[in-house]
Amino acid sequence: MKRALQRNLLTLFLILGTTFTIAAQQVDSDQWSATDGLGRGVRTYSDAGDKREKFVAMFYWTWHQGKDDTTTTVKNITEIVRKHPEAMKDYNHPAWGKAKPGFFYWEQPLLGYYKTTDPWVLRKHAEMLADAKVDVVFFDCTNGSLTWIESYEALMKTWDQAQKEGVNVPKIAFMLPFGPAPHSLVSLRQLYRDVYKPGRYQNLWFIWKGKPGIMAYPDNLTDSEEDKEIANFFTFRPGQPDYVDGPKRKDHWAWLENYPQKGYVPQPDGTFEQVAVGVAQNAAPETNGHCSAFNLPGSQGRDFSFRNGFDPRVDGYLYGWNFQEQWDRAFEIDPELVFVTGWNEYIAGQWLPKDGWTGDPFSFVDQFDWKRSRDIEPNKGWGDKGDSYYLQLVDNVRKFKGMSPPAKISAPKTIKIGKPGQWDDVAPSYNHYKGNTFHRDHPGRNNTYYTNNTGRNDIVKAKVARDQEFLYFYVECAEPLTSRKERNWMMLFIDIDRDKSTGWNGYDYIINRQSPTSKEVIVEKNVGNRWEWEEVKRERYIVAGNRLEIKVNRATVGVKGKSLDFEFKWNDNMQENGNIMDFYVNGDTAPGGRFNFVYSESAK
Numbered sequence: 001m002k003r004a005l006q007r008n009l010l011t012l013f014l015i016l017g018t019t020f021t022i023a024a025q026q027v028d029s030d031q032w033s034a035t036d037g038l039g040r041g042v043r044t045y046s047d048a049g050d051k052r053e054k055f056v057a058m059f060y061w062t063w064h065q066g067k068d069d070t071t072t073t074v075k076n077i078t079e080i081v082r083k084h085p086e087a088m089k090d091y092n093h094p095a096w097g098k099a100k101p102g103f104f105y106w107e108q109p110l111l112g113y114y115k116t117t118d119p120w121v122l123r124k125h126a127e128m129l130a131d132a133k134v135d136v137v138f139f140d141c142t143n144g145s146l147t148w149i150e151s152y153e154a155l156m157k158t159w160d161q162a163q164k165e166g167v168n169v170p171k172i173a174f175m176l177p178f179g180p181a182p183h184s185l186v187s188l189r190q191l192y193r194d195v196y197k198p199g200r201y202q203n204l205w206f207i208w209k210g211k212p213g214i215m216a217y218p219d220n221l222t223d224s225e226e227d228k229e230i231a232n233f234f235t236f237r238p239g240q241p242d243y244v245d246g247p248k249r250k251d252h253w254a255w256l257e258n259y260p261q262k263g264y265v266p267q268p269d270g271t272f273e274q275v276a277v278g279v280a281q282n283a284a285p286e287t288n289g290h291c292s293a294f295n296l297p298g299s300q301g302r303d304f305s306f307r308n309g310f311d312p313r314v315d316g317y318l319y320g321w322n323f324q325e326q327w328d329r330a331f332e333i334d335p336e337l338v339f340v341t342g343w344n345e346y347i348a349g350q351w352l353p354k355d356g357w358t359g360d361p362f363s364f365v366d367q368f369d370w371k372r373s374r375d376i377e378p379n380k381g382w383g384d385k386g387d388s389y390y391l392q393l394v395d396n397v398r399k400f401k402g403m404s405p406p407a408k409i410s411a412p413k414t415i416k417i418g419k420p421g422q423w424d425d426v427a428p429s430y431n432h433y434k435g436n437t438f439h440r441d442h443p444g445r446n447n448t449y450y451t452n453n454t455g456r457n458d459i460v461k462a463k464v465a466r467d468q469e470f471l472y473f474y475v476e477c478a479e480p481l482t483s484r485k486e487r488n489w490m491m492l493f494i495d496i497d498r499d500k501s502t503g504w505n506g507y508d509y510i511i512n513r514q515s516p517t518s519k520e521v522i523v524e525k526n527v528g529n530r531w532e533w534e535e536v537k538r539e540r541y542i543v544a545g546n547r548l549e550i551k552v553n554r555a556t557v558g559v560k561g562k563s564l565d566f567e568f569k570w571n572d573n574m575q576e577n578g579n580i581m582d583f584y585v586n587g588d589t590a591p592g593g594r595f596n597f598v599y600s601e602s603a604k
Contacts, residue, residue: 531578
């Protein structure tokens with residue numbers, strides 16, 4: 001009776017003392033490790049070196065919005081051609097549908113055929129781009145005078161909140177049409193009146209050379225008072241549309257170019273302000289490398305390299321020869337800013353020769369299929385390799401921008417689990433994002449509708465301690481933990497040897513795959529490098545309010561008497577057991593996606 005009372009008082013103390021005071025924390029993905037489905041690890045501090053004053057921009061599409069015909073399904077080019085290869089020779093094939101010209105996805109994004117008004121998706125994007133250390137996104141407003149107001153409003157609202165909750169969200173900017181056309185001036189004035197002049201979401205503005213940056217032409221601004229304000233308000237960097245010619249004016253910026261890319265805005269010291277890096281280029285031999293349909297023979301897809309030709313592997317599109325060649329060129333130029341194309345375009349129109357394109361019998365211009373597309377955002381079609389380009393981006397950004405040095409771990413310490421104050425002097429603190437477990441309830445494109453209610457325990461902090469006999473694991477959530485009896489509750493994944501050839505995606509041990517008892521968690525070891533596990537031992541744990549602490553004998557995880565160098569992650573409420581891509585989608589994962597926290601005694 002006395003012990004039960006003590007436990008209840010301890011729980012109340014922890015709840016009152018911490019649960020309702022969880023604040024936004026600094027999160028630094030430089031401290032994380034990751035290995036993609038091809039076995040490629042992202043570089044570490046020892047490879048990247050110290051941080052440099054460099055910037056990365058990402059082309060971003062907000063045009064996934066508006067009213068759709070909810071009686072029709074989304075059309076996926078890859079799926080259509082797989083089922084009906086003959087359709088590529090027939091514009092009127094039933095598989096393309098009745099609407100002409102049709103608009104198609106080259107593949108399904110990992111988060112579904114979403115709209116860019118969906119806060120759940122926008123929050124996921126904010127975290128993924130922040131983890132990749134992207135500094136700014138440029139919205140594609142190059143078509144007519146469309147600025148996709150509904151989407152940028154939703155994004156600014158969502159990213160503003162994410163920033164308050166500790167996410168270093170990219171800043172925002174706009175790319176307007178490739179020339180001083182009348183509709184470009186319409187967009188410029190509309191954005192100035194709606195966003196910039198009233199100072200809305202100023203915390204999200206991309207500032208370049210002391211002013212808000214915009215990729216737009218100022219040439220047709222008039223002598224009106226408003227236009228004079230606009231001319232003085234922005235740093236203008238007009239977009240150069242061509243892939244071959246290079247800059248035609250001193251203030252041009254590129255968005256996509258063939259290798260070897262040019263440097264843009266030369267500086268007095270011989271350096272350059274900007275260079276474009278693309279995943280692929282919709283250019284082909286028959287157009288001499290200029291913009292063309294992606295379905296033309298010889299198009300410069302993901303598997304293309306000017307130096308090496310086409311990747312001969314069947315799955316060569318996964319390895320990013322084109323993307324890497326473009327990054328290699330960027331490293332040679334070493335500009336202030338790299339502009340990456342792109343994140344989430346996904347849609348392609350199906351155009352006829354009468355529309356000005358040369359594909360036979362039709363053209364898919366900006367996107368086409370797995371090889372000939374240029375989105376980095378993870379997709380569903382590639383299975384457990386759907387994030388390959390995302391992690392290739394992370395790797396190259398780390399090289400370009402440099403990294404923070406690894407955090408040092410504190411001295412060995414014996415932890416009395418459940419006792420207040422035990423963890424206060426334990427370092428490092430593995431922080432993660434607060435506020436990302438809200439639920440999804442939003443229409444997607446056409447007849448799709450998405451709900452996701454898997455957000456449950458909001459993981460915000462983790463720590464590890466050790467002594468000669470035990471490892472101690474600590475995890476903290478934003479609110480009191482839910483019942484231990486719930487499925488896939490607060491699972492701890494451990495890659496004890498940092499060897500991705502052992503274990504499930506490298507994870508050798510898992511704790512809480514099976515629900516714990518009132519006093520013990522179940523530690524399981526991986527079997528056969530698949531999602532198969534066998535019980536090794538049961539170990540002590542305690543839950544107090546929003547905290548979970550676990551005490552594990554070193555021998556249980558095979559590190560008795562050994563120096564520690566392991567990776568780990570926490571996950572709550574995984575839905576697709578055995579699918580590593582689930583870490584991007586369901587419940588809460590710290591750190592997100594394939595990233596892992598690293599605990600290494602060599603970092604002392």
